[in-house]
Amino acid sequence: xxxxDFGYNSKIEGEVIVTRADAVVNWVRSHSVWPMPMGxxxxxxxxxxAGGSRFDISRFGMEVMRFSPRQADCMIVSGTVTYKMAEVVxxxxxxxxxxxxxxxxxxxxxxxxxxxxxATLQGVDNIVPVDIYxxxxxxxxxxxLDGMMLLQEKIRQEGGSLKRTFRGRTVDTKIVS
Amino acid sequence: MDVLALTQxxxxxxxxxxxxxxxxxxNSAELADIVKYLRDEQGFDLLAxxxxxxxxxxTPNLGVVIHLLSTKKREYVRLHAACVxxxxxxxxxxxPGANWxxxxxxxxxxxxxxxxxxxxxxxMWDAYPYHxxxxxxxxxxxxxxxxxxxxxxxxxxxxxxxxxxxxxxxxSGGHMSGAEPQALxxxxxxxxxxx
Numbered sequence: 001x002x003x004x005d006f007g008y009n010s011k012i013e014g015e016v017i018v019t020r021a022d023a024v025v026n027w028v029r030s031h032s033v034w035p036m037p038m039g040x041x042x043x044x045x046x047x048x049x050a051g052g053s054r055f056d057i058s059r060f061g062m063e064v065m066r067f068s069p070r071q072a073d074c075m076i077v078s079g080t081v082t083y084k085m086a087e088v089v090x091x092x093x094x095x096x097x098x099x100x101x102x103x104x105x106x107x108x109x110x111x112x113x114x115x116x117x118x119a120t121l122q123g124v125d126n127i128v129p130v131d132i133y134x135x136x137x138x139x140x141x142x143x144x145l146d147g148m149m150l151l152q153e154k155i156r157q158e159g160g161s162l163k164r165t166f167r168g169r170t171v172d173t174k175i176v177s
Numbered sequence: 178m179d180v181l182a183l184t185q186x187x188x189x190x191x192x193x194x195x196x197x198x199x200x201x202x203x204n205s206a207e208l209a210d211i212v213k214y215l216r217d218e219q220g221f222d223l224l225a226x227x228x229x230x231x232x233x234x235x236t237p238n239l240g241v242v243i244h245l246l247s248t249k250k251r252e253y254v255r256l257h258a259a260c261v262x263x264x265x266x267x268x269x270x271x272x273p274g275a276n277w278x279x280x281x282x283x284x285x286x287x288x289x290x291x292x293x294x295x296x297x298x299x300x301m302w303d304a305y306p307y308h309x310x311x312x313x314x315x316x317x318x319x320x321x322x323x324x325x326x327x328x329x330x331x332x333x334x335x336x337x338x339x340x341x342x343x344x345x346x347x348x349s350g351g352h353m354s355g356a357e358p359q360a361l362x363x364x365x366x367x368x369x370x371x372x
Contacts, residue, residue: 083336084302087325090332116339118309118318119301127332 022158029073029099030152033062036072036096038089040079043106043138047078050141062148069095074151075128078138080108081121093128101155103147104130107137178219178252187211198244198253205241205258209266212243212256216271221245221254224272229282230257233312239288241265264289285310340365 037047050057057063066072069092081089093102104124107113110133112122124130131154134147178199184190189204190211203211215221225244232238239260246253258265267290269275279290280299287308290296297303302324307314317338323329324336365371 083324084300086334087323087328090325090328112339117316118307118314118336118339120339121334122337122339126334127328 023156026156026158030155031061032064033074033101033148033152033155034064034066034072035062035074035076035103035148036069036092037065037067038075038077038079038092040077040081040085041108043078043109046138046141046144047076047105050144055141055145057145057148060145060149060152062152069093070097072096073099074101074103076103076105076144077109077124077128077130078105080113080115081124081127082119083121084119086121086124086127089124090127099158101131101151102128103132103134103151105134105144105147106139107135110135113137178221178247178250178254183211183214183219186214193257195255198255200255200257202257202259205261205265208241208243208256208258209268209271212245212268213271215245215254220247220249221252223248224268224274224278225253227268227275227278227282229286229288229310231286231310231312235259237261237263238312239263239286241282241288243268260288263287264291266291267293269293284308287311340371 037044039047049055051063051065062074069075073096075089075093075096077089093100102124104110108115108120109124110130112120114137116122121127132147132151134143136143139147180192180199183201184192187203187207187210189207191202193200193202201211212221212224223246225246227241227243230240230242232240237259241258241260243256243258244253245256265288267275267279269279269290270292276293276295277299279288279293280295280297282288283290283293283296284298284300285308298305301309304322304324306321307319309318315338317340318336320338321336323332323334329335
């Protein structure tokens with residue numbers, strides 16, 4: 001049984017559900033995450049495997065991969081972010097509509113990974129705010145699913161406005177609802 | 178291949194001892210002519226590879242190495258050409274496949290290819306000021322501005338040197354230990370965050 005912020009007992013309440021607006025909005029959001037597959041390296045192969053029939057990301061309500069940032073609300077950065085690509089990653093993030101979340105999949109996106117070199121950004125959290133970090137090089141699809149379920153848990157706990165911190169600064173974005 | 182015909186036609190060409198294939202050190206001014214001659218007269222019709230080199234202890238230190246393949250004789254030949262004023266003539270008019278290889282050699286080593294139709298960088302962004310595969314360039318990199326000024330203004334990010342100056346993932350030396358390999362430079366790591 002999933003931990004829930006609202007209850008429904010049909011014997012007592014009939015056809016009326018009583019809940020908080022936050023809870024129901026967050027419940028809807030957490031079960032319709034539209035990921036933007038920012039596939040940059042080998043992690044993207046595991047991301048594709050997670051979308052395939054064996055691991056089947058759609059069991060958790062986030063299978064609608066959208067390659068347009070304007071239709072997506074969760075960027076899965078899967079792979080090595082070079083400085084040349086970092087600019088593009090940030091621009092695509094900016095084009096996504098609020099509310100939006102970022103998952104750093106694998107060692108490279110989280111910290112630069114094994115690429116300690118002149119060309120590689122040492123962690124995508126230097127340019128975009130990251131909600132979930134997934135370890136692994138590359139992570140198995142199960143790890144991605146676990147991270148995405150963690151993200152759903154995080155979405156369910158969000159307040160009425162998105163308090164997002166970036167580099168220690170709180171960015172307050174009102175929900176349009 | 179006919180070594181004698183090549184060295185007689187281009188007397189400045191030296192036949193070097195190559196471990197795996199016939200190797201010549203050629204005069205860079207004649208490079209394009211030699212590649213064309215080998216293609217038309219000796220059947221080396223495929224450019225297998227072209228790369229820049231930084232021979233640290235030679236003068237000039239920069240050069241170009243070309244591998245040619247004869248698909249008929251099933252034979253390779255290797256040509257070395259040292260740069261003059263960091264430049265060599267392009268072979269992209271003879272083998273169009275050399276185009277992007279030469280752009281990479283320019284990007285990584287700063288070798289100019291005279292007559293190249295599109296002499297831009299291919300891997301690093303256009304405004305990047307260095308040529309990172311030169312031996313005097315540190316692996317960690319040198320701090321330069323972020324490629325996009327507007328993104329840099331929002332994020333405060335620059336292109337900064339990577340944290341492990343001592344080289345990535347080296348062991349601490351001596352006998353092989355059971356400990357995980359680690360970098361010599363520990364200026365920031367898991368216990369000590371980046372300042």
